[in-house]
Amino acid sequence: MTFSLQDENRKSKKLKSPPVRGGVWVVSALLAALLLYGGWNFSGKRAAGQGPPLNARSIPVVVTAATQGDIHVYLAALGTVTALYTATILTQVTGQVLQVPFKEGDKVKKGALLVEIDPAPFEAALLQAEGQLARDKALLDDARIDLKRYETLAGQDSIALQQRDTQIYLVHQYEGTVKLDEGLVKSAKINLGYTRITSPFTGRIGLRLVDPGNIVHTTDANGIAVVTQEQPITVIFPIPEDNLPSLMKKLDARENLTVDAYDREQNRKIASGRLLTADNQIDTTTGTVRLKAVFTNDDHVLFPNQFVNASLLLETLGGVTVTPSSAIQHSPKGTFVYAVKEDQTVTVRWVKTGPSEGDLISIEQGISPGEIVVVEGAEKLKEGSRVEAQKQAAGSSNKGN
Secondary structure, eight states: HHHHHHHHHHHHHHHHHHHHHHHHHHHHHHHHHHHHHHHHHHHHHHHOOOOOOOOEEEEEEEEOOOOOEEEEEEEEEEEEEEOOOEEEEEEEEEEEEEEEOOOOOOEEEETTTEEOOOOHHHHHHHHHHHHHHHHHHHHHHHHHHHHHHHHHHTTTSSOOHHHHHHHHHHHHHHHHHHHHHHHHHHHHHHHHHHHHEEOOEEEEEEEOOOOOOOOETTSSSSOOOEEEEEEEEEEEEEEEEEGGGHHHHHHHOOOOEEEEEEOOTSSEEEEEEEEEOOOOOOOOTEEEEEEEEOOTTTTTTOOOTTTEEEEEEEEEEEEEEEEEGGGGGEEEEEEEEEEEOOTTTTEEEEEEEEEEETTTTEEEESSOOEOOOEEEEEEGGOTTTEEEEOOTTSSSSOOOO
C-alpha cells in the first residue's frame, strides 16, 4: 500500500509541473514584446523628426554663414600662344649668300636687312634688258618716221597704199616689242631687289638657318630664318559650343571681355588681355569653337607655341547667395545642405546651385544670406542631429582665380 501511494504522488507532480514552466514562457514573451514595442515607438518618434533625446551626444562640426556677394563666371580652357604675325624668310631668287647681318634672337624692325644675295648676275640681267629696250625704242622711232613719209606719199598717190599699211603694222609690232622690253627691265629690277631680303614687320628673329657662302634656291623649304611678332601676341583656346550663343551676344554688343593667362598649374597669372574674336565655324570632331585673345606682352612673358590656361570672364553675377562648395551635399533626391537651427540641431535644406568660382558656389534657391550651414563633418549628420558648431577659420575658403 505504501508503495502505491508514493507512486501516485510522483505521478501527480509530473502532471502539475508542465503548467508552471509554460506560464514562465508566456510572461517572458509578453515582456519582450513590450520592450520591442517601446523601442519601435521611440525609433518612430526619432525618425519622424521629433528631435533627439535631451542626453543625445553632440556631433562636432565646422560651420559658416552664407553670404551675399559676387560670382565671376569664367570659361577656362588650355590655350596656345600664337604670334600675331609669323613669317618664314625665303629667297625669291637663286644665288650665293654674301652676308647675314642679323643677330639671332634680336628684335628686328620692319625693312631691316636680313640676308644679302650676290647681286652681280641680276645687275647684268638688268643691264641687258635695258640695252634691248633702248634698241627696240630706236627701231620704233625709225618706223614712225617712215610711216609719216609713207602717209604723205600715199596722199599724193606716189606709192601704193599697201606699202603704207605695211609700215603701219610694223610700227605696231615695234610698240609691242618695246612693251615686252619694258616688262623685262621691270622684272630684272625686281629680281635685283630680291637680292636684299628684309624683315616684313617688326618682330623677333629666330635662329639662322643659312650661313654666308651657301647657295640658296627658290625651292628651299626651310627658309633662311623665321620672324615672329610678339608685341602684341595672341592666345587661341577652345570653348564648348553650348557657351557660344551667350558669348556671341557680348561680342555683337562689342563688350570688352577680359581673358587671363595662367601657368600650367593654374597657380600664377601670367598676363591679362582681351578677347579679340571667335572662329567662324565649330569643330565637329570636338564640339568646340576656337577663340582668339590678344595680349600686349610688354614684358615678354608670353612666347609663341607656349601652352597656357586661358580664363575668359564671361559675366559677373552680383548680389547672389554664396557658400563654400564643401557645404554642398548630394543624394539621389538632389542637392542639399545641412542648416544649423537655433537649438543647435540640423535640418536638411534642398538647394539649387548656380555657377561657382574657386571654393565658392552660388545658391539660387534654398538658402538665404546669414543662414548657418555645415561645411565639415556633414558625413556624420542626419535630419535632427544635435551638433557642436565651430566657426570656420577665416581665409580657409578663398575665391579662386
